[in-house]
Amino acid sequence: MTIDLRSDTVTKPTPAMKEAMFLAPVGDDVFGEDPTVNKLEEKCAALLGMDAAVYCPSGTMTNQIGINVLTHPYDEVICYKGAHIYKYEGGGLMGNSHVSVKLVAGDRGRISVNEIAANINNDDQHYPRTAVVALENTIVREAGSFYALKDIEKISGFARSKNLHMHLDGARLFNALVATGENAGDYGKYFDTISICLSKGLGAPVGSVLVCKKEFAKKARRMRKVFGGAWRQAGFLAAAGIYALDNHVNRLKEDHTRAKAIGKSLQQLSFVKSVMPVDTNIVIFELESSVSPAVFLEKIGEHQIKALAFSANEVRMVTHLDFDDAMLQKTITTLNQLRFL
Numbered sequence: 001m002t003i004d005l006r007s008d009t010v011t012k013p014t015p016a017m018k019e020a021m022f023l024a025p026v027g028d029d030v031f032g033e034d035p036t037v038n039k040l041e042e043k044c045a046a047l048l049g050m051d052a053a054v055y056c057p058s059g060t061m062t063n064q065i066g067i068n069v070l071t072h073p074y075d076e077v078i079c080y081k082g083a084h085i086y087k088y089e090g091g092g093l094m095g096n097s098h099v100s101v102k103l104v105a106g107d108r109g110r111i112s113v114n115e116i117a118a119n120i121n122n123d124d125q126h127y128p129r130t131a132v133v134a135l136e137n138t139i140v141r142e143a144g145s146f147y148a149l150k151d152i153e154k155i156s157g158f159a160r161s162k163n164l165h166m167h168l169d170g171a172r173l174f175n176a177l178v179a180t181g182e183n184a185g186d187y188g189k190y191f192d193t194i195s196i197c198l199s200k201g202l203g204a205p206v207g208s209v210l211v212c213k214k215e216f217a218k219k220a221r222r223m224r225k226v227f228g229g230a231w232r233q234a235g236f237l238a239a240a241g242i243y244a245l246d247n248h249v250n251r252l253k254e255d256h257t258r259a260k261a262i263g264k265s266l267q268q269l270s271f272v273k274s275v276m277p278v279d280t281n282i283v284i285f286e287l288e289s290s291v292s293p294a295v296f297l298e299k300i301g302e303h304q305i306k307a308l309a310f311s312a313n314e315v316r317m318v319t320h321l322d323f324d325d326a327m328l329q330k331t332i333t334t335l336n337q338l339r340f341l
């Protein structure tokens with residue numbers, strides 16, 4: 001039995017999800033004729049309290065399209081300095097949308113109205129035009145920290161008073177919702193575009209959805225075509241997404257409980273220097289300088305456990321649908337038995 005904690009993207013479809021996929025009615029989505037894709041898009045828009053949605057192959061694509069439809073070349077986007085849109089999308093904002101970024105520190109990645117206010121450029125020919133505030137929830141670089149909706153409300157109100165658009169990278173929005181107990185339907189009104197991933201904790205094999213205001217949907221579809229993501233009988237995959245939204249949201253709580261248990265046991269270990277607070281399903285910890293991530297990963301690999309080197313001295317573990325209590329026990333037992341010379 002291999003235990004794979006590298007990411008929550010590693011999950012395989014469950015038998016019931018596979019059955020839903022096989023039975024899905026499909027059609028050509030470029031013609032708007034895939035009933036299952038249409039159903040998924042309508043479901044996501046309704047769920048988040050918005051009026052449109054575009055189903056895409058990846059969360060990178062939905063983020064890139066989201067920023068693209070809200071900006072013009074030479075604009076600037078304000079975001080957290082470790083934001084996925086900036087740090088982990090291959091420089092796409094520059095390449096795809098020709099925009100610059102203004103990076104802010106945030107509190108574990110949660111950016112504040114004050115930080116935004118201090119980073120809006122004056123309307124002066126020297127400066128890029130500040131166009132978008134982009135938030136991430138949960139925040140992957142900060143071990144899945146999350147916003148309270150009331151803080152998002154403040155940020156959105158302020159941004160709009162400055163004529164800025166709002167984008168949300170909600171790759172793990174449902175982890176945040178499960179953690180806060182807040183309502184998905186309250187999110188839409190604070191954003192112009194929201195990206196959600198079905199392929200992370202929700203356990204679908206592929207797919208992300210850009211949920212947006214109607215005025216941006218046509219351009220979003222156009223840009224999906226330009227980026228090569230307009231697909232045909234994608235309903236087989238959309239069916240997995242629908243199944244995931246219907247069946248795999250509440251269980252995210254279990255992932256959070258297991259991640260917290262891993263975090264707690266890591267804290268006791270002599271070769272672990274520090275563990276970031278575990279708020280949802282992501283555990284990030286720093287090793288003592290005598291133990292490199294490569295050596296640590298090799299050791300746990302001998303016990304068929306996989307994790308991810310996250311920086312020169314950090315390791316990441318992410319819990320998910322295919323990680324159960326027996327695997328948790330084995331992981332904790334293994335960690336407790338590790339010895340480094």
Ligand SMILES: *Cc1c(COP(=O)(O)O)cnc(C)c1O
Binds near residue numbers: 058061084085140
């Ligand atoms: C995974 C992830 C994405 C999108 O990733 P894809 O692998 O392209 O689907 C976007 N934002 C965050 C925060 C993520 O963790």
